[in-house]
Amino acid sequence: MDDYIAYVASALCLSENTVRAYGQHLHAFVDWCDVRSIDPLRVTVRQLRSYIGDMRSSGLSQRSVAAHLSSIRSFFRWMIAEGLIDSNPAEALTSPKLPEALPVTVSARQMRALFSVVERGTPSGLRDACMLELFYATGARISELASLRLDSFDWSSRCVRLFGKGSKERIVPVHQRAAEAVHEYVQIGRPALLSNSSHKRPLDTSSLFISKKGRVMDSAALRYRFKALSRRAGLPSDVTPHTMRHTFATDLLDGGADLRSVQELLGHASLSTTQIYTHLSVDRMKAALKQAHPRGE
Numbered sequence: 054m055d056d057y058i059a060y061v062a063s064a065l066c067l068s069e070n071t072v073r074a075y076g077q078h079l080h081a082f083v084d085w086c087d088v089r090s091i092d093p094l095r096v097t098v099r100q101l102r103s104y105i106g107d108m109r110s111s112g113l114s115q116r117s118v119a120a121h122l123s124s125i126r127s128f129f130r131w132m133i134a135e136g137l138i139d140s141n142p143a144e145a146l147t148s149p150k151l152p153e154a155l156p157v158t159v160s161a162r163q164m165r166a167l168f169s170v171v172e173r174g175t176p177s178g179l180r181d182a183c184m185l186e187l188f189y190a191t192g193a194r195i196s197e198l199a200s201l202r203l204d205s206f207d208w209s210s211r212c213v214r215l216f217g218k219g220s221k222e223r224i225v226p227v228h229q230r231a232a233e234a235v236h237e238y239v240q241i242g243r244p245a246l247l248s249n250s251s252h253k254r255p256l257d258t259s260s261l262f263i264s265k266k267g268r269v270m271d272s273a274a275l276r277y278r279f280k281a282l283s284r285r286a287g288l289p290s291d292v293t294p295h296t297m298r299h300t301f302a303t304d305l306l307d308g309g310a311d312l313r314s315v316q317e318l319l320g321h322a323s324l325s326t327t328q329i330y331t332h333l334s335v336d337r338m339k340a341a342l343k344q345a346h347p348r349g350e
Contacts, residue, residue: 054079057131068196068218078124094132098142101125105146115149122148156299156329157291164189164300166286177265179242181278183234184262188279188294190231191215192301192319195279195294199272201261206235217320225318302330 062072086093126143172178197215205214250267262270316327
């Protein structure tokens, strides 16, 4: 199993979160087998069905059950390729049918409320403004934002270089307001935050986002700041940093951007992944028609 996880992490170039999920799913499966004295390498279709039933009984959602089964199925495929087993019992099972869930987005009013709670007169406020502007201007994932460095920006062309899933690089143009927020933070806010470091020597880093204590902010730290701002703005609890990515894509399509361009900006490998935002855009138009048209009800 460790060899497989190493293979997933290196050969398939999957994200850190995806690799971690694979490991968690497989460990849960092996633990279940261990409790029932089942050899995981010789598990039967009936036993796998029992495992799926137990997951459902424990309260796991259909989506989580499907993810666990997908991890097991992929693991067995790899073991067949490695000559460790002869058959894949998971192939005989059908994944649960998942309802099509449209992504959550932020309305224009909510977006204004979110930006209004930023205290731009402080170094940390300049950082928060930079973070929010980049979220909304680039559609970046939180891991992509956390990995930004000073040299990720090309100020002459006003573009930022993002590294997405599988270390795939993409160049995203940044509009004037976001570029100004980044520049102000880099020139004023960031040096002030770095000066708060408790290290005897100046912190030697080119990472973009710095905490109040002068430390580099990882994805968890950025997520914490976003949720704090979101709560202060009175936004629903299901609004997350990824909601900004959904809003970025949906607003572009609402504004007339073509699907291929949005796909490139988001860094989606498949156009089908981007197409979910077209459904959301149509739903917005339907809601507007229902609200505004004399016979919309």
